[in-house]
Amino acid sequence: MTEKEPKLLLFHAPLLRQDMTTARVMREVIIALLPAAGAAVWFFGFTALLVIGASIAGAVAAEWLFAPRESRGASLLDGSGLLTGLLLGLTLPPGLPMWMAFLGGFAGICLGKVIWGGLGHNLFNPALLGRAFLQATFPIAMTTWTPPAPGEFGVLSGNLALPFMQAGVDGVTAATPLGLLKFEQEVTPLLSLATGNTGGSLGEASGLLLLLGGIFLWIRRDFDWRIPVSILLTVAVFSAVLGLFDAERFPTPLFSIFSGGLLLGAIYMATDPVTSPVTPRGAWIFGIGIGVLVMLIRVFGGLPEGVMYAILLMNAATPLIDRYTQPRVFGREAKSP
Amino acid sequence: MKRNEAYNEFVKGIWRDNPVFVQVLGMCPMLAVTNSAINAIAMGMATFFVLVGSSFLVSSLRQWIPKQVRISCFIIIIATFVTVADYTLLALVPAVHKELGAFIPLIVANCMILGRQEAFASRYPAKLAVMDAIGMAGGFMLALFSLGAIREILGDGALFGVRLFGADFEPWVIMILPPGGFLTLGVILLFFNWFRQKKDEFLDDVAEAQRGSD
Numbered sequence: 001m002t003e004k005e006p007k008l009l010l011f012h013a014p015l016l017r018q019d020m021t022t023a024r025v026m027r028e029v030i031i032a033l034l035p036a037a038g039a040a041v042w043f044f045g046f047t048a049l050l051v052i053g054a055s056i057a058g059a060v061a062a063e064w065l066f067a068p069r070e071s072r073g074a075s076l077l078d079g080s081g082l083l084t085g086l087l088l089g090l091t092l093p094p095g096l097p098m099w100m101a102f103l104g105g106f107a108g109i110c111l112g113k114v115i116w117g118g119l120g121h122n123l124f125n126p127a128l129l130g131r132a133f134l135q136a137t138f139p140i141a142m143t144t145w146t147p148p149a150p151g152e153f154g155v156l157s158g159n160l161a162l163p164f165m166q167a168g169v170d171g172v173t174a175a176t177p178l179g180l181l182k183f184e185q186e187v188t189p190l191l192s193l194a195t196g197n198t199g200g201s202l203g204e205a206s207g208l209l210l211l212l213g214g215i216f217l218w219i220r221r222d223f224d225w226r227i228p229v230s231i232l233l234t235v236a237v238f239s240a241v242l243g244l245f246d247a248e249r250f251p252t253p254l255f256s257i258f259s260g261g262l263l264l265g266a267i268y269m270a271t272d273p274v275t276s277p278v279t280p281r282g283a284w285i286f287g288i289g290i291g292v293l294v295m296l297i298r299v300f301g302g303l304p305e306g307v308m309y310a311i312l313l314m315n316a317a318t319p320l321i322d323r324y325t326q327p328r329v330f331g332r333e334a335k336s337p
Numbered sequence: 338m339k340r341n342e343a344y345n346e347f348v349k350g351i352w353r354d355n356p357v358f359v360q361v362l363g364m365c366p367m368l369a370v371t372n373s374a375i376n377a378i379a380m381g382m383a384t385f386f387v388l389v390g391s392s393f394l395v396s397s398l399r400q401w402i403p404k405q406v407r408i409s410c411f412i413i414i415i416a417t418f419v420t421v422a423d424y425t426l427l428a429l430v431p432a433v434h435k436e437l438g439a440f441i442p443l444i445v446a447n448c449m450i451l452g453r454q455e456a457f458a459s460r461y462p463a464k465l466a467v468m469d470a471i472g473m474a475g476g477f478m479l480a481l482f483s484l485g486a487i488r489e490i491l492g493d494g495a496l497f498g499v500r501l502f503g504a505d506f507e508p509w510v511i512m513i514l515p516p517g518g519f520l521t522l523g524v525i526l527l528f529f530n531w532f533r534q535k536k537d538e539f540l541d542d543v544a545e546a547q548r549g550s551d
Contacts, residue, residue, distance in 0.1 A: 097507075111520075137511040166507045 022119070025222050026079035029268065032213030032222075033086055036264075039206035043148035044094040047156045048202050054098035055130070056085030058105025066114040080119050084108055087127035087268060090203025091261060091308070092134070095146040097161035104134040124315045125275050128265075128308050135308070141166075145176055145199040176200045177259045178304040200260070207258040214267035223271035226283040231266040232257055234291025242299065250299065262294060265307035275315045282318075282325040289314045343468040350472025356449045357480035357522075358529045363449035367481065368518040370440050374497050377485025379433045381478030383426060383441060387418040388450050388474040389467060392458040396466035399459045411454040412445065419444045449477060480525075487521050488512045 040048040063081035064072060076082075085105045092101055108130020116122040135142050146156060177198050203210070218225050235256050242250035257263065270276060270290055277286050290310045297306025356362045366384070371377045391414045395402070402410045423441045426434040434441065444450065453473055458466040486496060492512030494502045511517045 100507075115523075133511065136514065136516065137509045138507060139510055141507070161507075164502060164507060165505045 020221075022080065023078045025273075026083050028220055028222050029217065030079060030083055030086060032216045033090065033203075033268065035209040035212060036203050036206055037086070037090065039209050040090065040094075040202040041153070043150050043206075044146070044202060045149060045152055045154040045156075047094050047146075047154065047159050050098055050155065050159045051092050051094065051096055051101045051202060052086060052089030054101035055089035055092065055105040056082055058102035058107075059085030059088065059109045059126075059130075060105075061102075062106045062109035062114065066110065078119070081109060084113070084126045084130070087203075087264075088130045090264060091127070091131050091201050093142060093145050093201050094148075095144055095156045095158035096141055097165075098159050099161065099163040100134060100138055100141060103137075104130040106130075107133040120274055122274055123318070124312055125269050125272050128269055128312055128315075131308055132312060145179075145201075147199050176204075176304065177255075178298065203264045204261050207263050210263040210267060214263075217267070217271075223267075223273070224276065224280075224283050226280060227271045227276055227287045228266040230284050230287025231262075231270060231291045231294075234288045235262060235295055238291065238295040242295075256295070256298075260298075260305045261307045265311055266290070270311050270314070275318060277318050277321045277325065279322060279325040279327065282321040285321050285325065286314055286318065289317065343465055346465055346469040347472040347475075350469065350474070350476040351479065352476070354473075355476040355480060355529075356473050357477060358525060360449070360452075361526070362452060363447045363477060364522075365443060366440050366447060367484065368515065368522065370437055371481055371485040371488055371518055371521075372492065372513040373489045374482060374485040375433065376436055377481040378478070379426065379430065380437060380440065381474075381481045383419075383422040384444055384447065384450070384477055384481075385471075385474035386422050387415060387444055388453060388477075389470045390418040390421075391415045391450065392453060392466045392470035393463055395454045395458040396461060396463040402459070407459060408451070408455070411451060411459075415450055415454070416445050449473065483525065484518070484521055488517050492517060 037048070037052060040052070059081045060076065063076060067074075067076075085108075088105055088108055089101060092104070108126045108128075111133065112124055112126030112129035113119065113122045141158075144158075146158075177200065198204075214228060217223050236253040239251050239253045239256040243252060251259070266287075270287070277283055290307075293310035293313055294306050297303055297309060303309075350356065354360060357364075357367055363384075366380050370380045391411070394414050395411055398410075398414075419442060422444070423434075426437070426441060453470060457469050461469070490496055490501065491509045492514075493508055494500055494506035500506075509517070512521070
């Protein structure tokens with residue numbers, strides 16, 4: 001008697017498996033960020049590698065240290081700690097001492113992720129929380145911007161400061177385009193903004209490469225396109241309207257989009273699936289909220305840049321947005337939740 | 338035997354029932370005035386004086402305080418000692434008094450103090466009540482000092498105003514700001530809970546082993 005091919009196969013659900021896993025999304029976001037990280041190395045030298053490396057090391061160290069003993073290796077494999085470190089590193093100024101970058105990565109994972117219960121339970125974006133911690137802890141070092149030196153591949157002496165010690169003064173510092181606009185009424189040409197040849201944090205450098213990574217993520221369906229689109233649209237409309245009142249004083253829409261950390265924040269941080277709303281309507285509200293807050297802080301606030309606080313504030317509003325934008329269940333009456 | 342009991346009341350406040358790290362009481366002065374070690378010590382001393390004094394008085398008067406109005410009686414006694422502490426600090430160390438500001442009068446509202454009167458001093462004889470108060474206030478002072486020392490060392494690179502790491506130290510500004518108080522307290526509470534969990538696990542293991550060997 002020969003074995004017959006079985007005619008009926010029984011499976012249990014889920015029958016349609018998707019290859020969309022956390023590890024895959026994290027990997028692709030990291031790939032999408034690599035061109036921008038490369039641009040940071042080109043403009044700021046190996047100093048960019050040191051700062052980003054230190055913040056990744058801090059994030060991964062915290063991830064490893066606070067993982068339950070049974071799943072110690074597993075939580076590292078999905079790459080979320082690595083991504084947090086990379087994102088944080090890209091928001092830091094080039095001359096930051098490595099120990100501060102390490103501390104930022106460590107604090108970001110501890111305060112932004114571990115104490116909430118790990119990946120998927122956090123209210124705030126860990127990378128931005130790490131940056132907010134550093135901003136509040138070392139306000140001077142976090143706002144000392146070194147001008148770019150394309151193609152020189154140098155290392156700033158500030159990076160090599162001993163732990164707990166101040167960074168030596170590197171001589172030349174430069175203001176960011178937003179700082180120049182706000183405090184000295186000086187407009188940076190759009191071409192240097194788009195290519196990244198301006199002072200600023202590592203990842204703000206190249207707007208075009210960040211957009212390229214965003215398009216890659218959009219093609220791969222790794223994020224909700226509504227969030228970056230609504231943020232950028234809101235910012236553009238807001239500054240266009242302001243421009244109607246006083247074109248001299250307020251930035252043009254393109255300047256607003258390409259300056260500061262807006263592209264980095266809108267494409268890679270606001271879209272964090274854990275800390276942004278899940279419903280399409282919620283995503284629009286979330287994005288518009290961030291755009292309005294960014295422009296309010298930039299134009300009317302005391303700080304030149306507000307992307308970090310705008311995203312963190314809207315992160316806090318995410319559970320509320322999710323709650324009020326839940327779609328009506330078919331056949332039920334529409335009523336408030 | 339009697340001495341042993343008093344000793345127990347004293348020790349429990351320092352570690353096992355530490356008012357801050359275990360009972361999580363008295364958070365207001367804990368977070369507000371611990372931005373330097375000297376402020377923390379001054380606040381700890383004032384609280385120590387108030388708690389020991391009022392525990393002694395409440396315990397001695399406990400037969401005469403009517404049950405229905407006991408809370409107001411406790412508060413009057415506590416407020417008396419707080420006023421004494423307030424003026425003493427003002428006379429002796431005006432600089433520290435200015436730094437502590439409204440938080441000295443607010444010792445009245447410290448729930449650890451009222452809690453000890455309600456839970457202990459009004460039920461036990463004066464000797465035990467005083468030992469309990471010394472232990473609790475000592476534990477409170479210990480907690481204030483450890484928080485103040487950590488925050489001053491990280492936030493200023495100094496302890497009691499003495500610079501520890503030389504001029505190049507980069508201060509962690511957040512540590513002397515309010516968020517630093519929450520962060521430091523959270524980390525210490527984390528450590529206490531972790532320690533207690535480890536201890537419980539260890540005791541369980543020991544009990545298991547004993548049952549196994551029997």
